[in-house]
Amino acid sequence: MRRTILDMDLITHEGNVIGISLGYDYCAEHEWGIKDIYNTFGCQTKGEIGYESKRNTKVPSSLVFHETKKSVVLIYDGYFDKEEDDPAQYHKSPQLDMRGDVIATAWDSKSFGIRVLKDSSERSQKAAEFLRTLYKAFQKTDGIITLNGSTNLFGGAGLLLLDYTKIPDDAKQRAREADKANREEKELFRRLEEASGIFPLLEKAGKRFLSLSIGSLDNKGNPLWWMNNWDSEDNYGWYTTEELKLWAENKGPVVECRPE
DSSP: OEEOOBSOEEEEETTEEEEEEEEBOSSGGGTSOOHHHHHHHTOOTTTOOGGGGGBOSOOOTTEEEEEOSSEEEEEEETTOOTTTOOGGGGGGOGGGOOSSSSEEEEEETTEEEEEEEOOSSHHHHHHHHHHHHHHHHHHTTOEEEEESSTTOOSOOOBEEEEEGGGSOHHHHHHHHHHHHHHHHHHHHHHHHHHHHTHHHHHHHTTOOEEEEEEEEEOTTSOEEEEEEESSTTTOEEEEEHHHHHHHHTTOSSSOOOOOO
16 A cells, blocks of 8 residues: 555535545556456446445455554555454554644555544544444445546545445445446547557557557547557646647657657
C-alpha cells in the first residue's frame, strides 16, 4: 500500500456518513487502477452500471477488521493469512501512521487500508463507527469500491469506499445514467481510434509512448488524444489526429524523444 496525503475524509450526505475517501498522492501506485481489487471482491464492472457495478459480490478472507483500545483498522491485504498472521500488526503499520489527524489511509492497485485513532472528537467517533458499519456492509455484499470519476456523485478523489445501503436512491439512478453515458462515450472513442489508423501508423514509424488514447472531442467534434510518451518528462499532453500523423513524419508540435 502507498500512503495517501491528499483528500482523505469522510463522505457525508445530509449529515450521515455514507463512505470514506482514501484520497491519493502523486505517485504511480495511485495511477495504475484497481482492476485486481475489483476482481477479488467480485465487482461486476462490465455486467452492471452505476454503483451496482462497483458493489462487492465476494468477501475475501484477507479483508480484515480489527479494533483495540487506541484505534480501529479496516484492511484489505492479499498477503494476510487469518490462520498465521496477527491483525494487530496493522495498528503499527508505517503506511497508516498518524500524522496530525485521526484518520490515516493507504492504497494501491491490490490493497487498501484505513486506520482511525480513537479520541473524544466527533470526527474520530464518526470515522470509527463507520469503519464498523463498512465492514458489515462488505460482509452483506453491500460494499462499494470505486475510483473518483464521472459517476462519483459525492466528491472525494482517489479510492472511495461506500455503504451501498446508505446511498440515496436518486443518487444511485444518477450514477447509472452517468455511467451509461460514460461507457457509450468510451466506446465511441475506441471506434474513432481504430478508424484513425494512428496506432499502426506510429508503430510503423517507430514512435514509442507509454499511453495514447482519445480522451475528449473539441468543439467541432474532432478527437483529442492524450499521450504520455516514452520521454514523459518532455512529451505528454493533448494532440489532434493530424498532429500525430505529422509526428509519424518527424514533423509537427510533438516533442521528439531524446535518443537512448
